[in-house]
Amino acid sequence: MDFVKQKIILLIILMFDLVLSLFLAEKYPARWLIVIASSSTAFAALSILVYSRRLLFASASSPHAAFLAAGLGILLGYGTGIAPLAWTVIIGLVLVYTLGFMVYRGVDPDDATSLFVSFSTSAGALTVYYVMSKIVSGADISAIIIGDPLLAGPDLVKYSALVALATVILTFLCAPEIVYMGTDPDDAKLSGIRVWLYDLILFTLIGLASVGMVTVVGFVIEHPLLLLPGAVSVLSCRCGSLWTMVASIIIGLSIGVVGLLLAVLLNLSPSGIIGLLLVIVYLAALAFHRSA
Amino acid sequence: MGRIEIEVENVEVAYKGESVLHIERLELEGPGLVQVLGPNGAGKTTLLRLLAGLVKPRSGSIIINGVNITGNPRIAGRFLSYVPQSPPVGRYSPLTAFDTVCYSVLMRRSWPRLYCDSKTRRLVEDALSRVGVPSSHWFKRLTELSGGQLMRVFIAKSIAAGRPVILMDEPLSPVDPAGKTGLAKLIVDASKDRLVIVTSHDPMLLLDKTKTLVLVNRRVVAYGPPSVVIRREVLEEVYGSAIIPVGPSHLHIVDSHR
Numbered sequence: 426m427d428f429v430k431q432k433i434i435l436l437i438i439l440m441f442d443l444v445l446s447l448f449l450a451e452k453y454p455a456r457w458l459i460v461i462a463s464s465s466t467a468f469a470a471l472s473i474l475v476y477s478r479r480l481l482f483a484s485a486s487s488p489h490a491a492f493l494a495a496g497l498g499i500l501l502g503y504g505t506g507i508a509p510l511a512w513t514v515i516i517g518l519v520l521v522y523t524l525g526f527m528v529y530r531g532v533d534p535d536d537a538t539s540l541f542v543s544f545s546t547s548a549g550a551l552t553v554y555y556v557m558s559k560i561v562s563g564a565d566i567s568a569i570i571i572g573d574p575l576l577a578g579p580d581l582v583k584y585s586a587l588v589a590l591a592t593v594i595l596t597f598l599c600a601p602e603i604v605y606m607g608t609d610p611d612d613a614k615l616s617g618i619r620v621w622l623y624d625l626i627l628f629t630l631i632g633l634a635s636v637g638m639v640t641v642v643g644f645v646i647e648h649p650l651l652l653l654p655g656a657v658s659v660l661s662c663r664c665g666s667l668w669t670m671v672a673s674i675i676i677g678l679s680i681g682v683v684g685l686l687l688a689v690l691l692n693l694s695p696s697g698i699i700g701l702l703l704v705i706v707y708l709a710a711l712a713f714h715r716s717a
Numbered sequence: 718m719g720r721i722e723i724e725v726e727n728v729e730v731a732y733k734g735e736s737v738l739h740i741e742r743l744e745l746e747g748p749g750l751v752q753v754l755g756p757n758g759a760g761k762t763t764l765l766r767l768l769a770g771l772v773k774p775r776s777g778s779i780i781i782n783g784v785n786i787t788g789n790p791r792i793a794g795r796f797l798s799y800v801p802q803s804p805p806v807g808r809y810s811p812l813t814a815f816d817t818v819c820y821s822v823l824m825r826r827s828w829p830r831l832y833c834d835s836k837t838r839r840l841v842e843d844a845l846s847r848v849g850v851p852s853s854h855w856f857k858r859l860t861e862l863s864g865g866q867l868m869r870v871f872i873a874k875s876i877a878a879g880r881p882v883i884l885m886d887e888p889l890s891p892v893d894p895a896g897k898t899g900l901a902k903l904i905v906d907a908s909k910d911r912l913v914i915v916t917s918h919d920p921m922l923l924l925d926k927t928k929t930l931v932l933v934n935r936r937v938v939a940y941g942p943p944s945v946v947i948r949r950e951v952l953e954e955v956y957g958s959a960i961i962p963v964g965p966s967h968l969h970i971v972d973s974h975r
Protein backbone atom coordinates (compact mmCIF):
# COMPACT_ATOMS: atom_id res chain seq x y z
CA MET A 426 0.00 0.00 0.00
CA ASP A 427 1.40 3.40 -0.83
CA PHE A 428 1.73 6.43 1.46
CA VAL A 429 -1.25 8.27 0.05
CA LYS A 430 -3.65 5.36 0.50
CA GLN A 431 -2.44 4.83 4.08
CA LYS A 432 -2.91 8.50 4.90
CA ILE A 433 -6.44 8.45 3.47
CA ILE A 434 -7.30 5.38 5.52
CA LEU A 435 -5.96 7.06 8.65
CA LEU A 436 -8.03 10.18 7.98
CA ILE A 437 -11.17 8.10 7.46
CA ILE A 438 -10.56 6.31 10.77
CA LEU A 439 -10.03 9.66 12.50
CA MET A 440 -13.33 11.02 11.12
CA PHE A 441 -15.07 7.90 12.35
CA ASP A 442 -13.51 8.40 15.81
CA LEU A 443 -14.76 11.98 15.93
CA VAL A 444 -18.31 11.02 14.97
CA LEU A 445 -18.32 8.21 17.51
CA SER A 446 -16.94 10.57 20.17
CA LEU A 447 -19.69 13.10 19.48
CA PHE A 448 -22.28 10.37 19.85
CA LEU A 449 -20.76 9.13 23.11
CA ALA A 450 -20.48 12.65 24.54
CA GLU A 451 -24.13 13.38 23.70
CA LYS A 452 -25.54 10.12 24.99
CA TYR A 453 -23.45 9.54 28.12
CA PRO A 454 -21.59 11.74 30.64
CA ALA A 455 -18.80 13.57 28.73
CA ARG A 456 -16.28 12.78 31.45
CA TRP A 457 -16.35 9.08 30.48
CA LEU A 458 -15.34 9.97 26.97
CA ILE A 459 -12.74 12.50 28.11
CA VAL A 460 -10.87 10.14 30.44
CA ILE A 461 -10.94 7.23 27.99
CA ALA A 462 -9.96 9.30 24.95
CA SER A 463 -7.23 11.05 26.96
CA SER A 464 -5.70 7.93 28.37
CA SER A 465 -5.79 5.94 25.13
CA THR A 466 -4.33 8.87 23.17
CA ALA A 467 -1.56 9.55 25.70
CA PHE A 468 -0.60 5.89 25.98
CA ALA A 469 -0.61 5.45 22.20
CA ALA A 470 1.64 8.49 21.70
CA LEU A 471 4.06 7.20 24.33
CA SER A 472 3.84 3.71 22.93
CA ILE A 473 5.66 4.57 19.72
CA LEU A 474 8.43 6.30 21.70
CA VAL A 475 8.74 3.44 24.17
CA TYR A 476 8.76 0.96 21.32
CA SER A 477 11.39 2.64 19.17
CA ARG A 478 13.54 3.69 22.12
CA ARG A 479 13.46 0.04 23.29
CA LEU A 480 12.23 1.02 26.71
CA LEU A 481 9.82 -1.89 26.83
CA PHE A 482 11.09 -2.60 30.34
CA ALA A 483 9.95 0.86 31.45
CA SER A 484 6.48 0.30 30.11
CA ALA A 485 6.38 -3.02 31.93
CA SER A 486 7.49 -1.39 35.17
CA SER A 487 5.64 1.90 35.37
CA PRO A 488 2.14 0.38 35.70
CA HIS A 489 3.39 -1.52 38.74
CA ALA A 490 4.78 1.71 40.15
CA ALA A 491 1.30 3.13 39.54
CA PHE A 492 -0.25 0.33 41.60
CA LEU A 493 1.92 1.13 44.61
CA ALA A 494 1.66 4.90 44.15
CA ALA A 495 -2.12 4.81 43.91
CA GLY A 496 -2.35 2.78 47.14
CA LEU A 497 0.02 5.13 48.96
CA GLY A 498 -1.83 8.10 47.46
CA ILE A 499 -5.09 7.07 49.10
CA LEU A 500 -3.32 6.42 52.41
CA LEU A 501 -1.46 9.74 52.45
CA GLY A 502 -4.43 11.66 51.08
CA TYR A 503 -6.49 10.33 53.98
CA GLY A 504 -3.78 11.20 56.49
CA THR A 505 -2.92 14.69 55.22
CA GLY A 506 -6.00 16.06 53.54
CA ILE A 507 -4.05 16.74 50.33
CA ALA A 508 -5.71 15.25 47.21
CA PRO A 509 -4.77 11.56 46.78
CA LEU A 510 -4.14 12.16 43.05
CA ALA A 511 -1.36 14.65 43.90
CA TRP A 512 0.32 12.15 46.23
CA THR A 513 -0.07 9.38 43.70
CA VAL A 514 1.57 11.39 40.93
CA ILE A 515 4.47 12.56 43.11
CA ILE A 516 5.22 9.08 44.48
CA GLY A 517 4.82 7.51 41.04
CA LEU A 518 7.25 9.96 39.47
CA VAL A 519 9.82 9.32 42.20
CA LEU A 520 9.50 5.57 41.56
CA VAL A 521 9.76 5.88 37.77
CA TYR A 522 12.75 8.24 38.04
CA THR A 523 14.48 5.77 40.35
CA LEU A 524 14.09 3.07 37.74
CA GLY A 525 15.30 5.40 34.97
CA PHE A 526 18.29 6.44 37.04
CA MET A 527 19.27 2.85 37.77
CA VAL A 528 19.28 2.01 34.07
CA TYR A 529 21.05 5.26 33.22
CA ARG A 530 23.81 4.34 35.67
CA GLY A 531 24.35 1.05 33.91
CA VAL A 532 22.14 -1.48 35.72
CA ASP A 533 20.88 -4.00 33.16
CA PRO A 534 17.27 -3.08 32.24
CA ASP A 535 16.09 -6.66 32.84
CA ASP A 536 17.67 -6.79 36.31
CA ALA A 537 16.34 -3.36 37.17
CA THR A 538 12.87 -4.37 36.00
CA SER A 539 12.81 -7.60 38.02
CA LEU A 540 13.84 -5.78 41.17
CA PHE A 541 11.56 -2.85 40.56
CA VAL A 542 8.45 -4.86 39.67
CA SER A 543 8.94 -7.21 42.61
CA PHE A 544 9.32 -4.32 45.02
CA SER A 545 6.40 -2.24 43.76
CA THR A 546 3.97 -5.15 43.58
CA SER A 547 4.80 -6.42 47.09
CA ALA A 548 4.80 -2.98 48.67
CA GLY A 549 1.69 -2.21 46.63
CA ALA A 550 -0.09 -5.34 47.89
CA LEU A 551 0.72 -4.43 51.50
CA THR A 552 -0.49 -0.86 51.04
CA VAL A 553 -3.65 -1.75 49.15
CA TYR A 554 -4.58 -4.47 51.65
CA TYR A 555 -4.17 -2.02 54.52
CA VAL A 556 -6.03 0.79 52.76
CA MET A 557 -8.89 -1.51 51.83
CA SER A 558 -9.34 -2.81 55.37
CA LYS A 559 -9.10 0.60 57.04
CA ILE A 560 -9.97 3.47 54.69
CA VAL A 561 -11.83 3.00 51.42
CA SER A 562 -14.32 0.79 49.66
CA GLY A 563 -13.50 -2.07 47.31
CA ALA A 564 -14.64 -0.04 44.27
CA ASP A 565 -11.77 2.45 44.65
CA ILE A 566 -9.32 -0.40 44.87
CA SER A 567 -10.71 -2.35 41.94
CA ALA A 568 -10.43 0.86 39.87
CA ILE A 569 -6.68 0.81 40.49
CA ILE A 570 -6.42 -2.78 39.36
CA ILE A 571 -8.89 -3.11 36.50
CA GLY A 572 -9.90 0.49 35.97
CA ASP A 573 -13.24 2.25 36.04
CA PRO A 574 -13.61 5.33 33.85
CA LEU A 575 -17.18 5.71 35.01
CA LEU A 576 -15.93 6.62 38.51
CA ALA A 577 -13.70 9.47 37.29
CA GLY A 578 -14.16 12.63 39.33
CA PRO A 579 -13.61 16.22 38.12
CA ASP A 580 -9.95 16.23 39.26
CA LEU A 581 -9.13 13.18 37.23
CA VAL A 582 -11.01 14.48 34.19
CA LYS A 583 -8.98 17.70 34.17
CA TYR A 584 -5.74 15.88 34.91
CA SER A 585 -6.29 13.32 32.12
CA ALA A 586 -7.10 15.94 29.52
CA LEU A 587 -4.05 18.02 30.48
CA VAL A 588 -1.64 15.09 30.54
CA ALA A 589 -2.94 13.80 27.19
CA LEU A 590 -2.51 17.21 25.61
CA ALA A 591 1.00 17.65 27.03
CA THR A 592 1.96 14.13 25.99
CA VAL A 593 0.81 14.54 22.40
CA ILE A 594 2.52 17.92 22.01
CA LEU A 595 5.79 16.81 23.63
CA THR A 596 5.74 13.54 21.72
CA PHE A 597 5.66 15.40 18.43
CA LEU A 598 8.33 17.87 19.52
CA CYS A 599 10.72 15.26 20.91
CA ALA A 600 9.93 12.22 18.78
CA PRO A 601 12.69 12.66 16.18
CA GLU A 602 15.35 12.76 18.90
CA ILE A 603 13.91 9.89 20.94
CA VAL A 604 13.33 7.66 17.91
CA TYR A 605 16.84 8.39 16.68
CA MET A 606 18.29 7.60 20.12
CA GLY A 607 16.65 4.19 19.83
CA THR A 608 17.87 3.65 16.28
CA ASP A 609 21.53 4.66 16.66
CA PRO A 610 22.41 5.43 20.29
CA ASP A 611 26.09 6.13 19.57
CA ASP A 612 25.38 8.62 16.81
CA ALA A 613 22.72 10.28 18.95
CA LYS A 614 25.42 10.96 21.58
CA LEU A 615 27.86 12.22 18.94
CA SER A 616 25.28 14.46 17.29
CA GLY A 617 25.31 16.73 20.33
CA ILE A 618 21.70 16.34 21.48
CA ARG A 619 21.21 16.09 25.23
CA VAL A 620 20.34 12.43 25.41
CA TRP A 621 19.62 12.51 29.16
CA LEU A 622 17.15 15.38 28.74
CA TYR A 623 15.04 13.49 26.22
CA ASP A 624 15.08 10.40 28.41
CA LEU A 625 14.02 12.54 31.37
CA ILE A 626 11.12 13.98 29.36
CA LEU A 627 10.08 10.51 28.22
CA PHE A 628 10.23 9.00 31.71
CA THR A 629 8.28 11.97 33.09
CA LEU A 630 5.54 11.52 30.51
CA ILE A 631 5.39 7.77 31.12
CA GLY A 632 5.13 8.46 34.85
CA LEU A 633 2.50 11.20 34.54
CA ALA A 634 0.34 9.10 32.22
CA SER A 635 0.64 5.64 33.72
CA VAL A 636 0.46 6.72 37.35
CA GLY A 637 -2.02 9.58 37.13
CA MET A 638 -4.50 7.75 34.91
CA VAL A 639 -4.21 4.39 36.60
CA THR A 640 -7.80 4.43 37.88
CA VAL A 641 -9.15 5.04 34.37
CA VAL A 642 -7.95 1.82 32.76
CA GLY A 643 -6.36 0.04 35.72
CA PHE A 644 -2.73 -0.95 36.00
CA VAL A 645 -3.26 -4.32 34.36
CA ILE A 646 -4.49 -2.95 31.03
CA GLU A 647 -1.86 -0.22 31.04
CA HIS A 648 0.63 -2.81 29.83
CA PRO A 649 -1.00 -3.52 26.45
CA LEU A 650 -1.92 0.15 26.08
CA LEU A 651 1.73 1.14 26.39
CA LEU A 652 3.01 -1.71 24.26
CA LEU A 653 0.64 -2.47 21.42
CA PRO A 654 -0.36 0.71 19.54
CA GLY A 655 3.30 1.44 18.73
CA ALA A 656 3.93 -2.15 17.74
CA VAL A 657 0.86 -2.17 15.48
CA SER A 658 1.79 1.05 13.73
CA VAL A 659 5.45 0.10 13.23
CA LEU A 660 4.33 -3.25 11.79
CA SER A 661 1.65 -1.98 9.47
CA CYS A 662 2.56 1.58 8.53
CA ARG A 663 5.19 2.20 5.86
CA CYS A 664 4.86 5.91 5.92
CA GLY A 665 7.85 7.58 7.57
CA SER A 666 8.28 8.13 11.27
CA LEU A 667 6.00 11.14 11.65
CA TRP A 668 3.05 9.31 10.15
CA THR A 669 3.87 6.15 12.05
CA MET A 670 3.35 8.21 15.16
CA VAL A 671 0.12 9.73 13.87
CA ALA A 672 -1.01 6.19 13.05
CA SER A 673 -0.18 4.98 16.55
CA ILE A 674 -2.23 7.78 18.12
CA ILE A 675 -5.20 7.24 15.80
CA ILE A 676 -5.14 3.49 16.43
CA GLY A 677 -5.04 4.04 20.21
CA LEU A 678 -7.82 6.62 20.14
CA SER A 679 -10.06 4.46 17.94
CA ILE A 680 -9.68 1.44 20.16
CA GLY A 681 -10.41 3.61 23.20
CA VAL A 682 -13.67 5.06 21.92
CA VAL A 683 -14.91 1.85 20.27
CA GLY A 684 -14.04 0.00 23.50
CA LEU A 685 -15.98 2.52 25.59
CA LEU A 686 -19.02 2.25 23.33
CA LEU A 687 -19.02 -1.55 23.43
CA ALA A 688 -18.51 -1.50 27.19
CA VAL A 689 -21.49 0.73 27.92
CA LEU A 690 -23.69 -1.07 25.41
CA LEU A 691 -22.81 -4.54 26.71
CA ASN A 692 -22.24 -3.48 30.32
CA LEU A 693 -18.73 -4.98 30.40
CA SER A 694 -15.37 -3.77 31.74
CA PRO A 695 -14.16 -0.95 29.44
CA SER A 696 -10.49 -1.68 30.02
CA GLY A 697 -11.02 -5.38 29.37
CA ILE A 698 -12.71 -4.68 26.04
CA ILE A 699 -10.03 -2.14 25.09
CA GLY A 700 -7.31 -4.66 25.90
CA LEU A 701 -8.97 -7.37 23.82
CA LEU A 702 -9.51 -5.02 20.88
CA LEU A 703 -5.80 -4.15 21.04
CA VAL A 704 -4.88 -7.81 20.89
CA ILE A 705 -7.18 -8.39 17.89
CA VAL A 706 -5.73 -5.40 16.04
CA TYR A 707 -2.19 -6.52 16.89
CA LEU A 708 -2.85 -10.02 15.54
CA ALA A 709 -4.34 -8.51 12.38
CA ALA A 710 -1.24 -6.33 11.97
CA LEU A 711 1.02 -9.35 12.43
CA ALA A 712 -0.93 -11.30 9.80
CA PHE A 713 -0.82 -8.31 7.45
CA HIS A 714 2.93 -7.96 8.03
CA ARG A 715 3.52 -11.65 7.29
CA SER A 716 1.52 -11.58 4.08
CA ALA A 717 2.92 -8.24 2.84
CA MET B 718 38.01 21.47 5.95
CA GLY B 719 41.47 22.51 7.08
CA ARG B 720 44.09 20.97 9.31
CA ILE B 721 43.05 18.65 12.07
CA GLU B 722 45.13 17.09 14.80
CA ILE B 723 44.38 14.26 17.22
CA GLU B 724 46.71 13.58 20.15
CA VAL B 725 46.37 10.58 22.43
CA GLU B 726 48.54 10.42 25.55
CA ASN B 727 49.15 7.69 28.08
CA VAL B 728 45.81 6.05 27.56
CA GLU B 729 44.82 2.80 29.18
CA VAL B 730 41.48 1.17 28.36
CA ALA B 731 40.12 -1.64 30.51
CA TYR B 732 36.90 -3.64 30.40
CA LYS B 733 35.93 -5.00 33.82
CA GLY B 734 39.44 -4.52 35.14
CA GLU B 735 41.14 -6.24 32.22
CA SER B 736 43.40 -3.92 30.25
CA VAL B 737 42.71 -4.24 26.52
CA LEU B 738 44.46 -1.26 24.98
CA HIS B 739 47.48 0.77 25.96
CA ILE B 740 48.61 3.83 24.04
CA GLU B 741 51.73 5.64 25.14
CA ARG B 742 51.45 8.25 22.44
CA LEU B 743 49.57 8.55 19.16
CA GLU B 744 49.41 11.60 16.95
CA LEU B 745 47.27 11.71 13.84
CA GLU B 746 47.06 14.61 11.47
CA GLY B 747 44.62 15.37 8.69
CA PRO B 748 43.55 15.69 6.03
CA GLY B 749 44.55 12.24 4.89
CA LEU B 750 43.80 8.56 5.22
CA VAL B 751 44.77 6.57 8.32
CA GLN B 752 44.52 2.78 8.42
CA VAL B 753 44.35 0.91 11.70
CA LEU B 754 45.50 -2.70 11.40
CA GLY B 755 45.62 -5.62 13.79
CA PRO B 756 44.18 -9.11 14.28
CA ASN B 757 40.80 -9.92 15.87
CA GLY B 758 40.58 -8.63 19.41
CA ALA B 759 43.59 -6.36 18.94
CA GLY B 760 41.65 -3.29 20.02
CA LYS B 761 40.85 -1.59 16.71
CA THR B 762 37.20 -1.00 17.56
CA THR B 763 38.20 0.06 21.04
CA LEU B 764 40.63 2.60 19.56
CA LEU B 765 37.97 4.15 17.31
CA ARG B 766 35.40 4.30 20.11
CA LEU B 767 38.04 5.88 22.31
CA LEU B 768 38.69 8.59 19.72
CA ALA B 769 34.92 9.20 19.51
CA GLY B 770 34.64 9.63 23.28
CA LEU B 771 32.32 6.59 23.41
CA VAL B 772 34.79 4.61 25.52
CA LYS B 773 36.17 6.24 28.65
CA PRO B 774 39.78 5.31 29.36
CA ARG B 775 41.01 4.44 32.83
CA SER B 776 43.67 7.09 32.44
CA GLY B 777 45.11 9.49 29.89
CA SER B 778 43.55 11.95 27.47
CA ILE B 779 42.48 12.45 23.88
CA ILE B 780 42.83 15.96 22.48
CA ILE B 781 41.37 17.03 19.13
CA ASN B 782 42.52 20.43 17.85
CA GLY B 783 43.36 21.46 21.39
CA VAL B 784 40.00 20.33 22.84
CA ASN B 785 39.94 17.54 25.41
CA ILE B 786 37.26 15.09 24.30
CA THR B 787 38.14 12.18 26.59
CA GLY B 788 35.02 10.15 27.32
CA ASN B 789 32.78 12.91 25.98
CA PRO B 790 31.00 11.98 22.75
CA ARG B 791 29.00 15.22 22.69
CA ILE B 792 32.18 17.25 22.34
CA ALA B 793 33.98 14.71 20.15
CA GLY B 794 30.98 14.78 17.81
CA ARG B 795 31.75 18.39 16.92
CA PHE B 796 34.81 17.09 15.12
CA LEU B 797 33.88 13.63 13.95
CA SER B 798 31.35 11.07 12.85
CA TYR B 799 31.61 7.33 13.43
CA VAL B 800 30.63 4.26 11.40
CA PRO B 801 30.37 1.20 13.67
CA GLN B 802 31.64 -2.25 12.70
CA SER B 803 28.17 -3.75 12.92
CA PRO B 804 25.66 -0.95 12.45
CA PRO B 805 22.58 -1.27 14.70
CA VAL B 806 19.55 -2.45 12.73
CA GLY B 807 16.94 -0.80 14.92
CA ARG B 808 14.63 -3.78 15.12
CA TYR B 809 11.97 -1.64 16.75
CA SER B 810 12.67 1.54 14.86
CA PRO B 811 10.11 3.01 12.48
CA LEU B 812 12.90 4.72 10.53
CA THR B 813 13.69 3.91 6.91
CA ALA B 814 17.19 4.12 5.45
CA PHE B 815 16.35 7.58 4.13
CA ASP B 816 14.91 8.74 7.47
CA THR B 817 17.96 7.46 9.32
CA VAL B 818 20.35 9.55 7.26
CA CYS B 819 18.01 12.53 7.38
CA TYR B 820 17.55 12.36 11.16
CA SER B 821 21.28 12.09 11.68
CA VAL B 822 21.65 15.37 9.75
CA LEU B 823 18.75 16.98 11.64
CA MET B 824 20.22 15.97 15.03
CA ARG B 825 23.23 18.14 14.18
CA ARG B 826 20.99 21.17 13.63
CA SER B 827 19.21 23.28 16.19
CA TRP B 828 15.88 22.39 17.78
CA PRO B 829 13.08 21.82 16.73
CA ARG B 830 13.97 19.08 14.28
CA LEU B 831 10.50 18.15 13.16
CA TYR B 832 10.84 16.94 9.59
CA CYS B 833 13.19 16.55 6.66
CA ASP B 834 13.03 19.81 4.66
CA SER B 835 13.76 19.86 0.94
CA LYS B 836 17.33 21.10 1.39
CA THR B 837 18.13 18.25 3.75
CA ARG B 838 16.37 15.78 1.45
CA ARG B 839 18.70 16.73 -1.39
CA LEU B 840 21.72 16.30 0.89
CA VAL B 841 20.48 12.85 1.92
CA GLU B 842 19.70 11.81 -1.67
CA ASP B 843 23.18 12.91 -2.68
CA ALA B 844 24.89 11.01 0.15
CA LEU B 845 22.90 7.81 -0.48
CA SER B 846 23.62 7.92 -4.22
CA ARG B 847 27.31 8.48 -3.60
CA VAL B 848 27.66 5.36 -1.47
CA GLY B 849 25.76 3.33 -4.05
CA VAL B 850 22.46 2.60 -2.29
CA PRO B 851 19.91 2.29 -5.14
CA SER B 852 16.85 4.52 -4.69
CA SER B 853 14.63 1.43 -4.60
CA HIS B 854 16.11 0.72 -1.14
CA TRP B 855 15.85 4.21 0.34
CA PHE B 856 12.43 3.67 1.86
CA LYS B 857 13.04 0.26 3.33
CA ARG B 858 13.42 -0.16 7.06
CA LEU B 859 16.98 -0.80 8.28
CA THR B 860 16.03 -4.39 9.19
CA GLU B 861 15.13 -5.02 5.56
CA LEU B 862 18.59 -4.14 4.21
CA SER B 863 21.47 -6.54 3.63
CA GLY B 864 24.67 -6.18 5.67
CA GLY B 865 26.48 -4.41 2.84
CA GLN B 866 23.58 -2.05 2.14
CA LEU B 867 23.28 -1.25 5.83
CA MET B 868 26.99 -0.42 5.99
CA ARG B 869 26.58 1.87 2.98
CA VAL B 870 23.69 3.70 4.65
CA PHE B 871 25.85 4.28 7.72
CA ILE B 872 28.73 5.50 5.56
CA ALA B 873 26.30 7.89 3.84
CA LYS B 874 25.30 9.12 7.29
CA SER B 875 28.90 9.75 8.29
CA ILE B 876 29.55 11.73 5.11
CA ALA B 877 26.34 13.75 5.40
CA ALA B 878 27.32 14.73 8.95
CA GLY B 879 29.91 17.06 7.39
CA ARG B 880 32.54 16.77 10.11
CA PRO B 881 36.33 17.08 9.47
CA VAL B 882 37.06 13.59 10.85
CA ILE B 883 35.33 10.30 9.93
CA LEU B 884 36.00 7.09 11.83
CA MET B 885 35.01 3.91 9.96
CA ASP B 886 35.24 0.48 11.57
CA GLU B 887 35.85 -2.12 8.87
CA PRO B 888 33.66 -0.31 6.33
CA LEU B 889 34.65 -2.66 3.51
CA SER B 890 34.26 -6.00 5.31
CA PRO B 891 30.54 -6.58 4.59
CA VAL B 892 30.73 -5.20 1.03
CA ASP B 893 30.96 -7.34 -2.13
CA PRO B 894 34.16 -7.25 -4.25
CA ALA B 895 32.74 -4.96 -6.94
CA GLY B 896 31.37 -2.61 -4.29
CA LYS B 897 34.68 -2.59 -2.41
CA THR B 898 36.54 -0.79 -5.21
CA GLY B 899 33.81 1.83 -5.50
CA LEU B 900 33.66 2.45 -1.77
CA ALA B 901 37.45 2.45 -1.48
CA LYS B 902 37.53 5.24 -4.03
CA LEU B 903 34.88 7.13 -2.09
CA ILE B 904 36.92 6.77 1.11
CA VAL B 905 40.04 8.02 -0.66
CA ASP B 906 38.09 10.98 -2.08
CA ALA B 907 36.69 11.82 1.34
CA SER B 908 40.20 11.77 2.79
CA LYS B 909 41.31 14.55 0.46
CA ASP B 910 39.84 17.24 2.67
CA ARG B 911 39.14 15.23 5.84
CA LEU B 912 40.93 12.98 8.25
CA VAL B 913 39.48 9.54 7.55
CA ILE B 914 40.46 6.77 9.95
CA VAL B 915 39.51 3.25 8.84
CA THR B 916 40.19 -0.13 10.38
CA SER B 917 40.67 -3.04 8.06
CA HIS B 918 41.69 -6.63 7.61
CA ASP B 919 42.60 -5.96 3.99
CA PRO B 920 45.27 -3.23 4.12
CA MET B 921 46.37 -3.63 0.49
CA LEU B 922 43.18 -2.15 -0.98
CA LEU B 923 43.98 1.33 0.32
CA LEU B 924 47.69 1.05 1.04
CA ASP B 925 49.05 3.32 -1.70
CA LYS B 926 46.67 6.10 -0.58
CA THR B 927 47.40 5.65 3.11
CA LYS B 928 49.13 8.54 4.85
CA THR B 929 49.50 6.84 8.22
CA LEU B 930 49.36 3.23 9.33
CA VAL B 931 48.56 2.38 12.94
CA LEU B 932 49.42 -1.14 14.06
CA VAL B 933 47.63 -2.38 17.15
CA ASN B 934 47.80 -5.47 19.24
CA ARG B 935 46.55 -4.66 22.72
CA ARG B 936 48.80 -1.60 22.44
CA VAL B 937 49.75 0.77 19.64
CA VAL B 938 52.82 -1.09 18.41
CA ALA B 939 53.82 1.42 15.76
CA TYR B 940 52.42 4.24 13.68
CA GLY B 941 53.67 6.37 10.83
CA PRO B 942 53.88 6.36 7.02
CA PRO B 943 53.50 2.84 5.58
CA SER B 944 57.08 2.77 4.28
CA VAL B 945 58.39 3.31 7.80
CA VAL B 946 55.95 1.08 9.67
CA ILE B 947 55.98 -1.99 7.46
CA ARG B 948 59.01 -3.78 8.84
CA ARG B 949 59.21 -7.44 9.57
CA GLU B 950 59.74 -7.17 13.34
CA VAL B 951 56.81 -4.77 13.74
CA LEU B 952 54.48 -6.96 11.70
CA GLU B 953 55.62 -10.01 13.62
CA GLU B 954 54.65 -8.45 16.91
CA VAL B 955 51.20 -7.64 15.55
CA TYR B 956 50.40 -10.67 13.45
CA GLY B 957 52.80 -13.30 14.80
CA SER B 958 52.94 -16.46 12.72
CA ALA B 959 50.39 -15.16 10.23
CA ILE B 960 53.27 -13.42 8.45
CA ILE B 961 54.46 -15.38 5.46
CA PRO B 962 57.70 -14.21 3.82
CA VAL B 963 57.30 -14.21 0.03
CA GLY B 964 60.73 -13.67 -1.44
CA PRO B 965 63.38 -11.40 0.11
CA SER B 966 61.44 -8.10 0.17
CA HIS B 967 57.85 -9.26 0.36
CA LEU B 968 55.66 -10.21 3.29
CA HIS B 969 52.19 -11.65 3.08
CA ILE B 970 49.76 -11.21 5.95
CA VAL B 971 47.09 -13.85 6.38
CA ASP B 972 44.34 -11.81 8.04
CA SER B 973 41.17 -12.82 6.30
CA HIS B 974 38.01 -11.91 8.15
CA ARG B 975 35.49 -14.48 9.41
Ligand SMILES: Nc1ncnc2c1ncn2[C@@H]1O[C@H](COP(=O)(O)OP(=O)(O)OP(=O)(O)O)[C@@H](O)[C@H]1O
Nearest residue numbers: 732733737755756757758759760761762763764802
Ligand atom coordinates in the same frame (compact mmCIF):
# COMPACT_ATOMS: atom_id res chain seq x y z
N1 LIG C 1 32.12 -4.29 25.89
C1 LIG C 1 33.16 -5.08 26.17
N2 LIG C 1 33.25 -5.75 27.35
C2 LIG C 1 34.30 -6.53 27.65
N3 LIG C 1 35.34 -6.73 26.82
C3 LIG C 1 35.32 -6.13 25.63
C4 LIG C 1 34.23 -5.27 25.23
N4 LIG C 1 34.50 -4.81 24.00
C5 LIG C 1 35.67 -5.35 23.63
N5 LIG C 1 36.18 -6.13 24.60
C6 LIG C 1 37.47 -6.84 24.55
O1 LIG C 1 38.45 -5.92 24.17
C7 LIG C 1 39.36 -6.48 23.26
C8 LIG C 1 39.47 -5.62 22.02
O2 LIG C 1 38.25 -5.67 21.32
P1 LIG C 1 38.01 -4.86 19.98
O3 LIG C 1 36.57 -5.02 19.66
O4 LIG C 1 38.53 -3.49 20.14
O5 LIG C 1 38.90 -5.68 18.94
P2 LIG C 1 39.03 -5.49 17.36
O6 LIG C 1 40.46 -5.23 17.07
O7 LIG C 1 38.08 -4.47 16.89
O8 LIG C 1 38.65 -6.92 16.83
P3 LIG C 1 37.88 -7.37 15.47
O9 LIG C 1 38.88 -7.43 14.39
O10 LIG C 1 37.36 -8.72 15.81
O11 LIG C 1 36.80 -6.39 15.22
C9 LIG C 1 38.87 -7.90 22.99
O12 LIG C 1 39.67 -8.78 23.72
C10 LIG C 1 37.46 -7.92 23.50
O13 LIG C 1 37.16 -9.16 24.06
Ligand SMILES: [Mg+2]
Nearest residue numbers: 761762802886
Ligand atom coordinates in the same frame (compact mmCIF):
# COMPACT_ATOMS: atom_id res chain seq x y z
MG1 LIG D 1 36.45 -4.51 15.71
